Amino acid sequence: MDSLTPPHHPPSRPWQSTGALVLAGIVIAVAFVSLLLLAVSGFIFDPDDYPPEFYLALATEHKRDMLFTLLLPAVSLVLAGLSWFSSARAGARVLGAMWAGGISVLLALAMIFVGVGNINGALYFADLFGG
Template structure:
């Protein structure tokens, strides 16, 4: 049998996921960055909406799992003050990245929706 996950292992997993959360938040930011949106058709923007939604979902899953692992490490037995403080810090940082990814991701999806409607002739130029 394998080794059981203890609080220290969960904290290491949370720390690793925190690093990956920074990368996933960057990908969410990049997915919403539009270069010359007028150059693309409405069909391009309609196809872009699900891509950005999947990027948002993945970008939210990583910091969410990070906060979960850090939270579980805080309550794992035996309780150690250093691990509780470190787990709380990792959880707070992960929730901050979750909020940033949330805002950036929904802004990216809304931007694609806006350009899809505008290029289809829904908004005046």
């Protein structure tokens, strides 16, 4: 008779999905701070003090900075998806995962906007002071 009974499946643990959602929130907070730092890094106080080579190197640095800051919303989006799919869909977890995913996408779009603006600004100054 034991061979006919279905195997015992342990119940899903709700802390896994809640923990992933809390981690997604923490990563979103860090991503927001990195967005602010990305915006500040593109500010050039006195642009005519530097040669055009400086701005070409700065454009490369802005590309690297944008790449690394975009990793944070990607991680929070993965964590929100993990929270969504890891357990039964309770209302609070579904809304939290949707919120975290939406905020992650908005942060990624804002980072792309700011990062491309920084890169274009550096290339503009390189072209302006290049002769």
